[in-house]
Amino acid sequence: MTTSAGTERPLAHTRVIDAGSYRVTVAAGLRQQFARVIAEAAPAHHYAIVSDDEVAPLYVEPLTLALAAHAPVSVHVVPAGEGHKTRDTWARVTDGMLDAGCGRDTTVVALGGGVVGDLAGFVAATFMRGVPVVQCPTTLLAMIDASVGGKTGVDTAAGKNLVGAFHPPAAVLADVETIATLPLPQRRSGLVEAIKHGVLADAAYFARIESELPALLDADPSVTLETVARSVEIKADVVRADEREHGRRKTLNLGHTLGHALEHVSGYALLHGEAVAIGMVLEARIAERLGLAEPGTAERIQGLLRRAGLPVARPPELPVDSVVDATRLDKKARAGRVEYALPARIGAMAGEDSGWALPVDDQLVHEVLA
Amino acid sequence: MTTSAGTERPLAHTRVIDAGSYRVTVAAGLRQQFARVIAEAAPAHHYAIVSDDEVAPLYVEPLTLALAAHAPVSVHVVPAGEGHKTRDTWARVTDGMLDAGCGRDTTVVALGGGVVGDLAGFVAATFMRGVPVVQCPTTLLAMIDASVGGKTGVDTAAGKNLVGAFHPPAAVLADVETIATLPLPQRRSGLVEAIKHGVLADAAYFARIESELPALLDADPSVTLETVARSVEIKADVVRADEREHGRRKTLNLGHTLGHALEHVSGYALLHGEAVAIGMVLEARIAERLGLAEPGTAERIQGLLRRAGLPVARPPELPVDSVVDATRLDKKARAGRVEYALPARIGAMAGEDSGWALPVDDQLVHEVLA
Numbered sequence: 001m002t003t004s005a006g007t008e009r010p011l012a013h014t015r016v017i018d019a020g021s022y023r024v025t026v027a028a029g030l031r032q033q034f035a036r037v038i039a040e041a042a043p044a045h046h047y048a049i050v051s052d053d054e055v056a057p058l059y060v061e062p063l064t065l066a067l068a069a070h071a072p073v074s075v076h077v078v079p080a081g082e083g084h085k086t087r088d089t090w091a092r093v094t095d096g097m098l099d100a101g102c103g104r105d106t107t108v109v110a111l112g113g114g115v116v117g118d119l120a121g122f123v124a125a126t127f128m129r130g131v132p133v134v135q136c137p138t139t140l141l142a143m144i145d146a147s148v149g150g151k152t153g154v155d156t157a158a159g160k161n162l163v164g165a166f167h168p169p170a171a172v173l174a175d176v177e178t179i180a181t182l183p184l185p186q187r188r189s190g191l192v193e194a195i196k197h198g199v200l201a202d203a204a205y206f207a208r209i210e211s212e213l214p215a216l217l218d219a220d221p222s223v224t225l226e227t228v229a230r231s232v233e234i235k236a237d238v239v240r241a242d243e244r245e246h247g248r249r250k251t252l253n254l255g256h257t258l259g260h261a262l263e264h265v266s267g268y269a270l271l272h273g274e275a276v277a278i279g280m281v282l283e284a285r286i287a288e289r290l291g292l293a294e295p296g297t298a299e300r301i302q303g304l305l306r307r308a309g310l311p312v313a314r315p316p317e318l319p320v321d322s323v324v325d326a327t328r329l330d331k332k333a334r335a336g337r338v339e340y341a342l343p344a345r346i347g348a349m350a351g352e353d354s355g356w357a358l359p360v361d362d363q364l365v366h367e368v369l370a
Numbered sequence: 371m372t373t374s375a376g377t378e379r380p381l382a383h384t385r386v387i388d389a390g391s392y393r394v395t396v397a398a399g400l401r402q403q404f405a406r407v408i409a410e411a412a413p414a415h416h417y418a419i420v421s422d423d424e425v426a427p428l429y430v431e432p433l434t435l436a437l438a439a440h441a442p443v444s445v446h447v448v449p450a451g452e453g454h455k456t457r458d459t460w461a462r463v464t465d466g467m468l469d470a471g472c473g474r475d476t477t478v479v480a481l482g483g484g485v486v487g488d489l490a491g492f493v494a495a496t497f498m499r500g501v502p503v504v505q506c507p508t509t510l511l512a513m514i515d516a517s518v519g520g521k522t523g524v525d526t527a528a529g530k531n532l533v534g535a536f537h538p539p540a541a542v543l544a545d546v547e548t549i550a551t552l553p554l555p556q557r558r559s560g561l562v563e564a565i566k567h568g569v570l571a572d573a574a575y576f577a578r579i580e581s582e583l584p585a586l587l588d589a590d591p592s593v594t595l596e597t598v599a600r601s602v603e604i605k606a607d608v609v610r611a612d613e614r615e616h617g618r619r620k621t622l623n624l625g626h627t628l629g630h631a632l633e634h635v636s637g638y639a640l641l642h643g644e645a646v647a648i649g650m651v652l653e654a655r656i657a658e659r660l661g662l663a664e665p666g667t668a669e670r671i672q673g674l675l676r677r678a679g680l681p682v683a684r685p686p687e688l689p690v691d692s693v694v695d696a697t698r699l700d701k702k703a704r705a706g707r708v709e710y711a712l713p714a715r716i717g718a719m720a721g722e723d724s725g726w727a728l729p730v731d732d733q734l735v736h737e738v739l740a
Contacts, residue, residue, distance in 0.1 A: 091457050098528040126496070129523060129534045153499060158468040164499045165535055 013222065015229040019148055019236035020243075022171050026143070026228050028221040030175035031059060034109075034136055035066030041171035042132040044107035047073045048097050050120035052080040055112040055138050058181065063111065063136075074100035078119065082268050085115045085154050087163060093123050107132045107170070113139040113186075114146035114272070118161070121152030125167035132170040138178040140190025140224070141273060144197070144231035147172045149239040149249075159329040160260055166244065176228055180219040187219060188309050189273025192255070194227055195304055196280060197234040200251045203347030205230050210304055217308065250356040251349045253341040255280030258365070261326035265318045270311075277310040285368050286360055287342035292350040297343055320369045324362050337361065383592065385599040389518055389606035390613075392541050396513070396598050398591040400545035401429060404479075404506055405436030411541035412502040414477035417443045418467050420490035422450040425482040425508050428551065433481065433506075444470035448489065452638050455485045455524050457533060463493050477502045477540070483509040483556075484516035484642070488531070491522030495537035502540040508548040510560025510594070511643060514567070514601035517542045519609040519619075529699040530630055536614065546598055550589040557589060558679050559643025562625070564597055565674055566650060567604040569667075570621050573717030575600050580674055587678065620726040621719045623711040625650030628735070631696035635688045640681075647680040655738050656730055657712035662720040667713055690739045694732050707731065 014027040025037065038047070047067045051060050056077045067073045076093045078084055097106065110120035110133055117135050124133035135147035153164020179187060191209070194216075198206025209216065215223040235252065242249040259279030263270050270278075281302045287293035302312045314323065327338045337359035344350040351358045384397040395407065408417070417437045421430050426447045437443045446463045448454055467476065480490035480503055487505050494503035505517035523534020549557060561579070564586075568576025579586065585593040605622065612619040629649030633640050640648075651672045657663035672682045684693065697708045707729035714720040721728045 087457070087461055094533060095526065095528070098526065098532060122496075126492075126523075126533050126535055128532060129521060129536055151499060153496075156465065156468065158465070162468060162498060163464055163496050165496055166499055 013225060015225065017229060017232045017236055019172070019232070020240040021168055024148060024172040024174065024232045024236065026174045026176060026225055026232065028175065028177050028225060030173055031063070031136075031178065034063055034173055034175075035070065037171060037173055038067065038107070038109060038134045039070040042107040042134050043070075044132070045071050045105040046100075046102050047071055047107055047109055048076060048100065048102055049073060049109045049111055050076045050078065050093055050116060050123065051111040052078050052084075052113070052116050054080040055116065059111060059138065059178070063109070067109070072101075074102065078116070080115070082115055082155065082272070085119050087154055087156070090119060090122055090126075090154050093119070094127060097123070097127060102127070104128045104131060107134060109134050109136060110147075111136045111138065112142070113137065114142040117142050117146045118152050118164070119154060121167050121169070122154055122164055125152050125165035130167065133167065135169040135172045137172065137174055139182055140179050140187055140228070141193055143174040143176070143179075143228045144190065144235065145193040147174070148232055148235045149252075150243065159264060159326075168243075174228055176221055176224045179224055180221075182219075184217070184309075185271060187217065189271040191216060191308050192273035192277045192280070192305070192310060194231045195301070195308075196252075196254055196276065197231045199280070199284075199301060199343050199346055200254050200341075200349050201234045201238070201347065202230070203345075205234070206304075206346050213304070213307055247355050251341050254343060254349070255283055257327055257338060257340050258282050258323070258369075261323045261329075262314065262318060264326045264329070265322045266315070270315070274311050277305045278312060278314060281305065281312045282314070282368050283340055284343050286340065286364060287344070287350060289364060289368065290342070290358075290360070292358070293343050294345040297345055300346060314369050320366055323369055324365055327365065338365075383595060385595065387599060387602045387606055389542070389602070390610040391538055394518060394542040394544065394602045394606065396544045396546060396595055396602065398545065398547050398595060400543055401433070401506075401548065404433055404543055404545075405440065407541065407543055408437065408477065408479060408504045409440040412477040412504050413440075414502070415441050415475040416470075416472050417441055417477055417479055418470070418472055419443060419445045419479045419481055420448065420463055420486060420493065421445070421481040422448050422454075422483070422486050424450040425486065429481060429508065429548070433479070437479070442471075444472065448486070450485070452485055452525065452642070455489050457524055457526065460489060460492055460496075460524050463489070464497060467493070467497060472497070474498045474501060477504060479504050479506060480517075481506045481508065482512070483507065484512040487512050487516045488522050488534070489524060491537050491539070492524055492534055495522050495535035500537065503537065505539040505542045507542065507544055509552055510549050510557055510598070511563055513544040513546070513549075513598050514560065514605065515563040517544070518602055518605045520613065529634060529696075538613075544598055546591055546594045549594055550591075552589075554587070554679075555641060557587065559641040561586060561678050562643035562647045562650070562675070562680060564601045565671070565678075566622075566624050566646065567601045569650070569654075569671060569713050569716055570624050570711075570719050571604045571608070571717065572600070573715075575604070576674075576716050583674070583677055617725050620709075621711050624713060624719070625653055627697055627708060627710050628652050628693070628739075631693045631699075632684065632688060634696045634699070635692045636685070640685070644681050647675045648682060648684060651675065651682045652684070652738050653710055654713050656710065656734060657714070657720060659734060659738065660712070660728075660730070662728070663713050664715040667715055670716060684739050690736060693739055694735055697735065708735075
């Protein structure tokens, strides 16, 4: 599917979403225009492409050739997988950029999934106190979640994303054709965030995902394009209203308090999306038990996730106590009770009066997990 | 000089300087009020004090006791010295905070010199994507330079401050009495930045330092207080006009392009201020050679620095070629020629039309170093 640098075919549909200080461009085949758009959005004297060893063989060479028409390019390939989203990998990429002669006038290009985006974003945030990053997400999950909102970071032994920075990208470029090359479990995992966006903000969008699920699982380009675009709109709206996560942005944590805990206890055997799928169902149950959510909310979320082939219950090998303990490592744990983002119904969240974050007793979490 | 927590004696003179988003408070004896001011400026559920093993024995205990009245306190002591301003130390402090149960609602308190301020600032900038830091500088250099302006970071093998972030403090609290306990070479080193502020912005201030030099070298509290306050005003003015160093803030680099190179080649045997003193004299000579500075500017700077007991010439054991090569590692090296901040005369900088950064040929740098 790659073409040589310099030849651009016109794109049938392009969606451009304003995300505040930057724009998100979504199209099928957009990768042939990456270099031109990067050079316009973030002109630099050096481009440092950061990718992983699964994505790099597919897309790095044409991008390197095309960017080289604008400035020197260095390529920094890291091992794929969340297990490498560490301070060590971050330090190695940084040192590689210093060795390659990168200065303050460098732009980092993140080419890959969410791990590459978070890692490369944190490299950019901290390289000589901050250089621009252009996010080129190649997975559905990264397109609709990680690449929008400016969160960057790495994991430590104590938990995920505990070290990081807010560093909004100069631009986000999403070529939905790259999703088709992903294995099905990863595409499913990405759909979880789209479903989450429907739950938290848009019942009609949730219903559209319900009806278009087969086309989405097939990575149909035009259905995927519209889904990515709508999810990016929803996320960008929320983030623009609350970049630093003091309020409404917390609604994006739906499914994530329990999701992160499950992922952590599984030793990252669960994919992020799988863990969040389970977390979203369980957190919707918590919301129903607290009388915050309409009855049936959890059931409908569970139905869609199950049809998408996603897990919806705690895997029995993950002990309840360990999961509850792991929620306490969450960044959202404030002075005592762990806080959750909980739904009110499909399309709306609960807790506006309490800053969208609701403390929940461990006892109830225990019961729902059991 | 320490007193037990809770007893506050009234302070004779307090100077408060507005530095934009935060305030810098300067007084003799202010450390007895640190906890109260920290709790007001940056209320938190946990205070993480970061200090080094030279400063901690002097000041950590009373501060810990006083802060404990507001929230739990953890203390993180690092080895003193620029050699420990590394990613490893940063990771250790971060992990120590995670072990101590610090969450997003933590405030970092940096208690020490410039190394502690830069390191603790970078910890705060990256801890769970950013928590507040209160800078409590205990050296003259840190009071008038490192703690104002929001630059944080650590060194790598390739050079100083190559990894870092802009993270303005919630407040800066400077107790000028702490300067009196510093060894004379460190006090001299701090004076270099004050002299630099005179050169770049205020001829009358430069003249005042010339006349009050003996009192300053004695760490006389009232003269020191006024000097710290005037230097903070100058630096805060410059930074407020240009936080991200796209323009006027570059004038603060006076003496630093060559200073950093000399420091690096010396293996940090030169104190930062000593290296900048030499750099400032040599860069003033470059400016005179280029016809940018009034004749005699370098001579007057050199005279004051020499009276203060500071070095003013390249130590012969540092090879000219190595120093010139090291200037190319500087973050300010853009696409070819290295850029310098150069004086026009005592009290004013050259290069307003070129964004305050002037490219200089290596050949001229060679000649001035030789």
